[in-house]
Amino acid sequence: MNFTWPVDYDRDVSDTQSDGRRPVFAAERRQRIIELVRANGAVSLRELAQAVHSSEVTVRRDLRALESEGLLNRHHGGATLPGELSREAGYTQKVSLESAEKAAIADLAGALVEDGDAIVVGPGTTTQEFARRLTRHAELAVVTNSLLVAQVLSASPRVEVMLTGGTLRGSILALVGSAAEHSLAGLRVRRAFISGNGLTAERGLSTPNMQVAGVDRALAGAAEEVVVLADHTKIGVDTMVQTVAPDRIDHLVTDDAAPRDVLDDLSARGVRLHVAEI
Amino acid sequence: MNFTWPVDYDRDVSDTQSDGRRPVFAAERRQRIIELVRANGAVSLRELAQAVHSSEVTVRRDLRALESEGLLNRHHGGATLPGELSREAGYTQKVSLESAEKAAIADLAGALVEDGDAIVVGPGTTTQEFARRLTRHAELAVVTNSLLVAQVLSASPRVEVMLTGGTLRGSILALVGSAAEHSLAGLRVRRAFISGNGLTAERGLSTPNMQVAGVDRALAGAAEEVVVLADHTKIGVDTMVQTVAPDRIDHLVTDDAAPRDVLDDLSARGVRLHVAEI
DNA sequence: CCGAACGCGAACGAATTTGATCGGAAATCT
DNA sequence: AGATTTCCGATCAAATTCGTTCGCGTTCGG
Incomplete structure (x- = not known):
């Protein structure tokens, strides 16, 4: 814990430890x-x-x-310190992954937004791409818990951005926790555009993290209609925590590499499909 | 303490916290x-x-x-940013003004933080620089309304970051409005580290924007002690809205180019001064 | 008492980093 | 479209740092 230095005065360059002082281990x-x-x-x-x-x-x-x-x-x-630098290597790699699909999905989802809308946008790289398209609309009010979405929209003066409070989850740069969920309580918007880690016809949208799931639920709960943005890699996979039940999902925007059978199942449950062609 | 950059490496300093500035890796x-x-x-x-x-x-x-x-x-x-040439608003230019002063101030202010603290950090480039120093501390809880501060701290797992809610003010990337102020209501932390646009001995801290002023007040109100971080260009100038009264300011961290008389006046009003030598 | 092993410091060549300069490419202006 | 300004890429030079080898002194075991 604390080290007592036997002698700490000027040690000359040629000075050696020959004078009987305890060596420093x-x-x-x-x-x-x-x-x-x-x-x-x-x-x-x-x-x-x-x-x-x-x-x-x-x-x-x-x-x-x-x-x-x-x-x-x-x-x-x-x-x-280890880890202090060289961070985010994993995160930004995700951005460039399937960026064509994400862009196409974002384009298609943009058609579901109208001038003057009030919408909710969840965290995720796809929704971030989607948010970029929003700057074209006038008089938009956007509620989000994603710092990246907020930052994308910060430049456009015609979009009013409201961020939920909450504790920051660094890996996805989004706000989670009870404060985040609570700040959404009194809110009511037209549509929520959220993503997730998996989507099946049986269990709906899911994510592997409990805290993230809680906010996702709250985001979806604040909107009349729920729009899910998910590329084909997420369709048909199920992760730990269910966030939005299938019958609460009104629209799904995905790309044409998604498994056909799952899409059909979803459609049978009342989900309107928007499939982007790459 | 001299802050000359090229360190003379002949001198043997027994001080472990050497004052010579370290080359940037x-x-x-x-x-x-x-x-x-x-x-x-x-x-x-x-x-x-x-x-x-x-x-x-x-x-x-x-x-x-x-x-x-x-x-x-x-x-x-x-x-x-990768993915899109999202912004055409020209390269922002407020990135680095007087960055040496800001760095020195941030260093000095870092000494006012202890492991395990709960603190509030306001928006601003100086406080952002300050936040960068916080990653060294363990078990820190940081409340902020600045997206930039949050982002700086997001990488460090030992710091818990809580963001206030509110509407996003794009020009400074900070959250303002009643939601932001309200989310700070039940909070109580040890120290608040905030900046501003002007600081005088008579009127204290001030800012030209009403909304920003409201949150600044709320930030200061959530802390037992208020620490103001302001470089010399802000000392002695008064802007429109007063945010923190002089007798509510406990510490001021600034640089040695600040006007002496104003510092003296502040000191006479009970503000403890920390002057960084450039 | 002696030799081997070990830790530490010095010296020197190699490698890395950084800044300066110059020709050419790109963007902007007229 | 042409001219001008700005910016990029590449080569070179200087400085700093790194790795390695060698020598010195201490310690440990026999």
Whole structure:
């Protein structure tokens, strides 16, 4: 925990540890290095060397060992906390995935919006793409719990954006939790445009996360009609928590690679289909 | 404490928190670039270079690398979010003004936060920079109405971010209106870190916009202590709506180019000063 | 008491990063 | 459409950092 440094005064360059003072164990030094990196987020090699009273070569060696244990990340000139950087690699990869399908779906869904509408838009990459189309409409009121959707719409002055409150879920940049659900309680809009992780005819829309499911339910509950935006990779798959029952879904916008039988089942349950041709 | 950048590496400082400024790692710079692009939708090359304190050549190299990872799209003059050339509103230019001062102020203000704190962070470029420092702390709960602050903190799992609801004010990417104020009503945190457009000893903190003023008041009201982050360009100027009275301000963090007399007046009114030396 | 093993620091070549410059391409203006 | 301004790509040079080898001193086991 706390280290008492036997002697901390000027150690000259040529000075060695021949004077009977207790040597600083390597483990102590490394512990100190980790503390420094954790405290500052990122520390330069030189600073570390000064701080632990060792040469830069030694610190480099330590950093190499610590990196192999996953305790920190090395960079040119120093080290940083692991995970602090290089984040979001997974997220943005999703954006470019099937972007043609998403764009086509978003285009088609845009036809379901009219000037002067009040709508709800849920989180997701498809709905984000959909939101981009909304800037053309005049006098739109959009309620969303997605920071990305809000940001997309922030530029257009003719769209009024209302964000729900709530705690931020960093992985999808959306607001969840009871505060988010509660802020939707008194709301009533015409249509909700939401996505999800899976859609089947039997169980409807679903998502693998409980908190996300709660808000999705609240989003759908605030609208008279529910529009689901889902590309073909989600049609026919079921995930953990059901969010919207099949008979509560009024429209489904998807692409023509979706399995035909599932679409037919959905249609039989009263879901109006909008299939984008890629 | 001198803040000269090229560290003289002959001196052996026993201080572990060395004051010399650390070189910015390439990974950090790229992360910063991504954040800037995300936040503004589209940023020009020149502004990016200015913001990260590097040459345009280096930024160009970074952009090339980031594009190959699919993290952004680059084209003549700058870079945009991947997926769409959504915004044609020209590259925003308010990205980096007096960024050195802001960074120093943010550093200083970071000392007013402790692990386990619950704090409020208001909108503004300075507070955004401040928020970047918060990722080092453990078990932090942050309430904010700024999308940019939320986004900065979204990457760090040790910080819980709560966003107020409300209508989005696109120009500053913050939530305002009665919903925002109402969502802060039942809240009580230790400190509020807010910025503003002007600060005088007579009228305290002020901002030119009524709606923004309302939320600022609510933000300050939710905290036991109010910390104002303001660079020297805001000290001594008064704008339309008063948001926080002088005697409600407990701390002021600013830089040493602020007019001395105003600081003295503020100090006489009980405001504790933290002046960053550039 | 002695040799081997180990940790640490110094030195030097290699590799990486960064900034500057210049010709050519692209966009904008007239 | 032509001219001009701006921006991009590539090569080069300087600085910094990294990896490796070697030497020195200490410690441990016999």
